[in-house]
Amino acid sequence: MHLGESTRECEYSQISTRSSTPMETPYKKKTPKKRKWETFPGRNRFYCDGRIMMAKQTGVFYLTLVLILVTCGLFFTFDCWFLAEQLTPIIPVIGAVLFLFVIGTLLRTSFSDPGVLPRATPDEAADLERQIDVANGSTGYRPPPRTKEVVINGQTVKLKYCFTCKIFRPPRASHCSLCDNCVERFDHHCPWVGNCVGKRNYRFFYMFILSLSFLTVFIFAFVITHIILNSQRIGFLSALKDSPASVLEVVVCFFSVWSIVGLSGFHTYLISSNQTTNEDIKGSWSSKRSKDNYNPYSYGNIFTNCCAALCGPLPPSLIDRRGFIQSDAPQLAPPTNGLPMYGSTQSQQSHKCDQDQCIQSTKFVLQVATTPLLQQQQSSEPVILSPENGASLPGRASLALGGPCTSLPLGQPTPPASTPSLSCHEATDLLPIHGHPHNHSHPLQEQLAHHHFLTPEEVPSPPGMLHCGSPLGHSHTMQGSFYNPASQDSLHEDSVRGLVKLSSV
Amino acid sequence: MATEFHNLQELRRSASLANKVFIQRDYSEGTACRFQTKFPSELESRIERTLFEDTVKTLNTFYAEAEKIGGQSYLEGCLACATAYLIFLCMETRYEKVLKKIAKYIQEQNEKIYAPRGLLITDPIERGMRVIEVSIYEDRGSSGSSSGSSSVSGSTAR
Numbered sequence: 135m136h137l138g139e140s141t142r143e144c145e146y147s148q149i150s151t152r153s154s155t156p157m158e159t160p161y162k163k164k165t166p167k168k169r170k171w172e173t174f175p176g177r178n179r180f181y182c183d184g185r186i187m188m189a190k191q192t193g194v195f196y197l198t199l200v201l202i203l204v205t206c207g208l209f210f211t212f213d214c215w216f217l218a219e220q221l222t223p224i225i226p227v228i229g230a231v232l233f234l235f236v237i238g239t240l241l242r243t244s245f246s247d248p249g250v251l252p253r254a255t256p257d258e259a260a261d262l263e264r265q266i267d268v269a270n271g272s273t274g275y276r277p278p279p280r281t282k283e284v285v286i287n288g289q290t291v292k293l294k295y296c297f298t299c300k301i302f303r304p305p306r307a308s309h310c311s312l313c314d315n316c317v318e319r320f321d322h323h324c325p326w327v328g329n330c331v332g333k334r335n336y337r338f339f340y341m342f343i344l345s346l347s348f349l350t351v352f353i354f355a356f357v358i359t360h361i362i363l364n365s366q367r368i369g370f371l372s373a374l375k376d377s378p379a380s381v382l383e384v385v386v387c388f389f390s391v392w393s394i395v396g397l398s399g400f401h402t403y404l405i406s407s408n409q410t411t412n413e414d415i416k417g418s419w420s421s422k423r424s425k426d427n428y429n430p431y432s433y434g435n436i437f438t439n440c441c442a443a444l445c446g447p448l449p450p451s452l453i454d455r456r457g458f459i460q461s462d463a464p465q466l467a468p469p470t471n472g473l474p475m476y477g478s479t480q481s482q483q484s485h486k487c488d489q490d491q492c493i494q495s496t497k498f499v500l501q502v503a504t505t506p507l508l509q510q511q512q513s514s515e516p517v518i519l520s521p522e523n524g525a526s527l528p529g530r531a532s533l534a535l536g537g538p539c540t541s542l543p544l545g546q547p548t549p550p551a552s553t554p555s556l557s558c559h560e561a562t563d564l565l566p567i568h569g570h571p572h573n574h575s576h577p578l579q580e581q582l583a584h585h586h587f588l589t590p591e592e593v594p595s596p597p598g599m600l601h602c603g604s605p606l607g608h609s610h611t612m613q614g615s616f617y618n619p620a621s622q623d624s625l626h627e628d629s630v631r632g633l634v635k636l637s638s639v
Numbered sequence: 640m641a642t643e644f645h646n647l648q649e650l651r652r653s654a655s656l657a658n659k660v661f662i663q664r665d666y667s668e669g670t671a672c673r674f675q676t677k678f679p680s681e682l683e684s685r686i687e688r689t690l691f692e693d694t695v696k697t698l699n700t701f702y703a704e705a706e707k708i709g710g711q712s713y714l715e716g717c718l719a720c721a722t723a724y725l726i727f728l729c730m731e732t733r734y735e736k737v738l739k740k741i742a743k744y745i746q747e748q749n750e751k752i753y754a755p756r757g758l759l760i761t762d763p764i765e766r767g768m769r770v771i772e773v774s775i776y777e778d779r780g781s782s783g784s785s786s787g788s789s790s791v792s793g794s795t796a797r
Contacts, residue, residue, distance in 0.1 A: 238723040252767035257659050284666045293666070301769060302663075305670055319670065341720065431669060438708075445716030446708050447734050448727075452767040 171455040175253055176315040184455035186245040188328050189313050195244055195328030202240070202346075205386050206233045208379040209353050213360045216377075220363055225356060232349040239342035240327060247451040248332030249318035251299060251307060259300035266295075287430035306431070308412055318449075321404075322411040331411075334451065337444045340401050347391070347398045354387035405443045406436040654757065654776035662695065662771040672702040674763070674771050685775065686756050694748055694760070695771065698741065705737035738764060 171184035179188050188195070206229070214226040254262070266280055280295035282302055293302045296309050299316045303309070308320035310330050319333035331339045357380045364373035374381060404414060408431050413419060419429035433439050660682060665675040676695045678688045715733060719726050745762050753760055753773075761772040 235723060242724055251769070254769070255766065258661055258766065258770060258772075261659065261661050286666060286669055291666075304664065304769075305666055337716075337720075338724070441713060441716075442708050444720070445713045447706055447712045447715070448719075448732050449706075450732075450734055450738060450764070452764070 167458045169455070170453070170457045170459055173459060174453070174455070176250065177313050178250075178315070180455065187247050187455060188244055189323065189325075189330065191312070191325065192328040194325040198240070198326045201386065201390075202233075202236060205353065205383055206349075208383055209357065212377050212379040213357055213383070216360050216364065217356055221359075229349075229352060229356075232345060232352060235345045236342065236349050239338050239345060243324075243331070243335050243338040243342050244327045244329050246329075246335045246338065247453060247455070248330040249320075249334040249449070250313075250330075250332075250451075250453050251301065251304070251316040251318060252453050253298075254300040262295075262300065262302070289428065289430040291430070306410060306413070319410060320412055334449060337448075340398075340405065340444065343394060343398045343401060347395045350387050350390045350394055353383060354391060357383045357387070406439050408432040408439040408443065656774055657777040658775040660773045660775065662773065664769060671706050672763075672768055673699050679773075681775065682758070682773065685758055686753070690752055694752070697744065698763075698771070701737055701741045701744065705734045 169184050171180040171187075174180070177190045179190055179192070180186065181188070209229065210226065214229065217225045280302075282293040282295075284291050284293055284305065286305060291305050293305060295301070296303050296316050298309060298314060301316065303316055304318060306319045307316050309316045310320065310323050312323050313330055315330070317330050317332035319336070321331040321336055321339075323330045324339070327339065327342070329335070360377070361370075361373050361380055361384075364376060367373075368376065401411075404411065408429060409419060413429075417423060419427060421427055433442060658681060660679045662674050662677075662679065665673045674695050676692050676699075678691055682691060712733065741764075742762055745760055749760055757776045759774040759776065761774065763769070763771050766772055
């Protein structure tokens with residue numbers, strides 16, 4: 135079947151080169167041109183033909199919008215008349231201006247691109263792989279997690295390799311697991327605005343929470359004023375009965391004030407010290423880490439930091455959502471030798487979804503087994519991989535191995551960014567070598583041999599991804615008994631040799 | 640060693656893509672956009688070191704100009720904030736203006752310097768500002784596929 139397909143392909147390409155463009159254009163005209171947002175790899179939602187970009191879960195954003203609209207609506211309908219008459223008509227005007235500013239900045243934050251980094255083109259990814267292989271020496275033994283060190287203004291910063299996006303993340307960028315994108319200057323993923331907050335929309339986010347705090351305080355103050363003034367005339371209880379909406383507004387504003395004002399204060403601090411929420415939570419630049427730890431991005435004084443964050447130049451969107459996809463982009467032929475990520479897997483990548491999770495879980499579990507063990511682990515204690523360790527596994531990892539396979543001995547994973555990019559064929563060999571009981575090895579071996587050709591283009595985002603402050607959706611614990619570290623090393627070489635044998639199956 | 644290509648059109652028609660070299664970002668001065676000026680070994684036989692380094696240095700100065708934080712950018716930022724960012728519907732940001740200059744510069748460089756040597760530079764904006772992609776072409780006569788067209792047309796389209 136493969137042969138037949140290849141001859142067919144050959145014929146097709148011969149025809150197309152001989153008659154060049156005239157043959158191709160009718161074909162091209164039939165298929166409508168797609169815009170790039172339609173094939174965007176991340177988990178985002180696009181509206182208005184790619185002009186609007188949001189996260190996948192937008193329920194809380196609608197709640198935010200409803201809360202703001204309802205509270206302001208009630209304020210303008212019930213309280214403003216009284217206040218305009220009794221005090222001054224400027225109050226509704228200021229209220230209206232604040233309200234419009236809040237809505238404007240909210241929509242701007244929610245609908246804009248936070249600074250998503252497009253994923254690497256296949257050629258780029260291949261080039262990086264080649265460089266990494268050269269740097270580490272191509273042994274069969276997988277190297278430790280991929281990081282690059284850079285000195286920025288005197289501070290050493292580690293750049294981590296993103297397995298999903300196949301790039302070395304720029305400094306301050308982080309991968310959002312909810313949106314499945316790398317975002318530049320990643321602050322946090324905000325469910326209230328239904329989007330990530332990053333380099334391009336941080337100022338809008340800050341303006342939003344600042345203006346919202348003013349609006350909340352404004353409404354709270356004036357509704358209280360309204361009730362007090364009214365109760366002076368007709369008594370407190372009748373004043374409350376007279377405008378029940380005011381009670382609702384007071385309640386909403388009271389609870390909002392604490393959280394919103396607190397958040398504004400926190401972000402004001404972050405802006406003045408030029409840090410992101412991510413960095414602050416991790417304490418990346420805290421002096422507690424080491425004496426000469428300082429923030430290399432800070433401009434030195436609060437004023438410049440604020441101006442840079444809020445009034446600096448607005449970088450353009452890198453993902454070109456509304457551009458048209460050009461199908462004839464030149465590409466180098468995929469490299470076939472020496473790179474385990476590529477090879478004969480191109481056609482098999484169509485195997486997807488339901489098997490994918492299972493396969494990837496299995497792969498990850500077995501990949502973890504080949505990584506070097508940390509010395510501090512005790513001999514026969516079972517190691518439980520939990521989110522606290524930073525190593526996250528899809529919950530089905532244990533299921534993928536099958537019930538009887540829970541006693542599969544595995545090595546301890548290395549810390550968070552451990553490389554899950556081991557190809558399947560390397561991992562499959564572990565089973566016979568580790569003295570695994572025979573009846574267990576067969577089902578798994580069969581499973582893996584079947585999956586041998588499947589090396590998905592993308593490693594699943596949970597393994598190897600550093601959390602961006604938001605927990606992943608999968609359950610992460612896996613239990614099993616693990617090998618004595620001492621005996622592991624001696625088996626490594628055997629396993630590598632065995633892997634090579636098995637891969638030829 | 641490679642035949643001289645007279646212009647970009649010929650390059651597109653008669654050459655085939657042999658290799659791609661990626662110039663990575665230089666983060667030693669922070670997160671501002673800057674590319675490494677280190678001369679890649681694959682280009683040693685194709686182009687003079689000084690020409691290439693000049694191109695990269697000029698691109699770096701363009702990007703520095705775009706991202707400069709000074710009087711003009713503050714003015715733009717404050718004005719935008721005051722108009723609730725609606726002003727961006729009417730006018731281009733300074734960054735976008737500089738990006739257009741960069742696209743023009745790259746097109747010019749490709750026509751004058753790189754295409755005659757069988758090379759093509761892709762605008763970094765097409766690669767998410769991560770790399771400068773330099774495509775190396777080999778002259779294969781008439782059997783070559785239509786390679787460099789999209790990257791060139793992509794950069795000119797901007």
